[in-house]
Amino acid sequence: MAVAARAEKRPLSIGTVILWVLVIAGLWSSYIRFTQGLGAATNLSDGRPWGLWITFDVLIGIALAAGGFTLAAIVYIFRLERFYPLLRPTILTAFLGYGLAATAIMFDLGLPWRIWHPLVYWNIHSPLFEVAWCVMTYLTVLALEVSPVVFEKFNLKGPLNLVRAITIPLVIVGIVLSTMHQSSLGSVFLIVPYRLHGLWYTGILPILFFVSAVAVGLAMVIFESSLSASAFKHRVKQGILAEVGSYIPYVLGLYLVLNLGALVVSGDVTLLFEGSVASLLYLLEIIGGVIIPIVLFSMPSVRQNRKALFRAAFLVIVGVLLNRFNVSLFGLGGAVYAPSWMEFAVTAGMVSAGVLIYMFTINNFPVLGGSSDAH
Numbered sequence: 001m002a003v004a005a006r007a008e009k010r011p012l013s014i015g016t017v018i019l020w021v022l023v024i025a026g027l028w029s030s031y032i033r034f035t036q037g038l039g040a041a042t043n044l045s046d047g048r049p050w051g052l053w054i055t056f057d058v059l060i061g062i063a064l065a066a067g068g069f070t071l072a073a074i075v076y077i078f079r080l081e082r083f084y085p086l087l088r089p090t091i092l093t094a095f096l097g098y099g100l101a102a103t104a105i106m107f108d109l110g111l112p113w114r115i116w117h118p119l120v121y122w123n124i125h126s127p128l129f130e131v132a133w134c135v136m137t138y139l140t141v142l143a144l145e146v147s148p149v150v151f152e153k154f155n156l157k158g159p160l161n162l163v164r165a166i167t168i169p170l171v172i173v174g175i176v177l178s179t180m181h182q183s184s185l186g187s188v189f190l191i192v193p194y195r196l197h198g199l200w201y202t203g204i205l206p207i208l209f210f211v212s213a214v215a216v217g218l219a220m221v222i223f224e225s226s227l228s229a230s231a232f233k234h235r236v237k238q239g240i241l242a243e244v245g246s247y248i249p250y251v252l253g254l255y256l257v258l259n260l261g262a263l264v265v266s267g268d269v270t271l272l273f274e275g276s277v278a279s280l281l282y283l284l285e286i287i288g289g290v291i292i293p294i295v296l297f298s299m300p301s302v303r304q305n306r307k308a309l310f311r312a313a314f315l316v317i318v319g320v321l322l323n324r325f326n327v328s329l330f331g332l333g334g335a336v337y338a339p340s341w342m343e344f345a346v347t348a349g350m351v352s353a354g355v356l357i358y359m360f361t362i363n364n365f366p367v368l369g370g371s372s373d374a375h
Contacts, residue, residue, distance in 0.1 A: 091145050211255045245309050
């Protein structure tokens with residue numbers, strides 16, 4: 001009955017209209033890109049072959065979707081079943097995030113119809129090969145993890161029982177795959193030691209990518225749950241969100257120690273004081289996205305306040321977003337690059353499509369309800 005009530009027709013809001021306008025603009029730009037090529041739709045070049053699409057839609061999108069494997073591990077591996085009310089929306093968000101990232105990769109390929117090549121032509125020495133396989137496989141895992149909402153909707157007990165029976169193996173596979181590709185995205189930049197600024201280039205970049213993904217995954221659980229509670233009148237106990245927030249200082253603390261430790265060991269710590277744009281961006285990333293959230297999440301008064309908790313989580317998200325931009329764009333030398341309006345349109349269109357699909361799924365499937373699979 002609750003799902004049926006949410007599925008009642010409602011007049012389109014201004015926000016929904018804006019999302020559809022952005023989707024249409026993205027579709028038009030997509031048409032230009034696939035009919036006239038990358039040169040007609042982007043400002044990419046031989047000196048800057050990766051730009052906004054890889055940075056935002058892939059590096060950031062996959063990082064923000066890390067809540068899926070993080071929360072699945074908490075619920076199914078560590079058996080903290082009190083977090084189950086947060087799991088289904090988080091898995092749905094992760095599935096959409098990975099789906100959009102896989103779609104975005106097609107936009108960035110010069111020959112997108114060859115996206116299937118990694119399945120056949122193996123280059124085991126390439127981190128991108130590993131990323132391609134892991135993302136495809138993990139997307140399949142997420143599809144299976146999110147499938148119970150469909151099976152419950154249509155009362156398909158056979159497939160539902162089957163998925164429940166293999167849930168633990170699925171979660172374990174998902175954790176392994178996520179660990180591999182979240183870190184391998186950092187490995188990609190190890191091949192450019194003379195182009196990536198010393199404040200971000202380090203041999204432990206894969207570890208930093210993984211640890212920051214875990215931190216932002218937890219932050220996204222709080223962020224998404226808070227927005228869902230406001231938009232769909234679905235309340236989650238503040239104590240559960242507060243407990244998620246209590247884990248974040250430990251993960252961010254580990255990230256901070258590893259990050260600053262790498263600078264000290266490499267001798268690049270002096271770059272912090274050079275007064276350049278790069279040093280300012282690094283300090284903004286570390287202070288605003290790591291140190292301040294550590295302090296905020298360590299305060300019980302912040303964790304027990306829904307708005308304060310949401311803002312602290314937002315800082316973590318912005319910090320990881322800035323980190324990925326710093327590593328893949330701002331801190332990377334090469335040809336001058338500024339995204340074209342069509343690059344922005346495609347990105348905005350895909351994000352808007354993801355939000356619309358999320359809203360449709362929440363309103364028509366038992367994502368915010370349903371029976372527990374954590375048994």
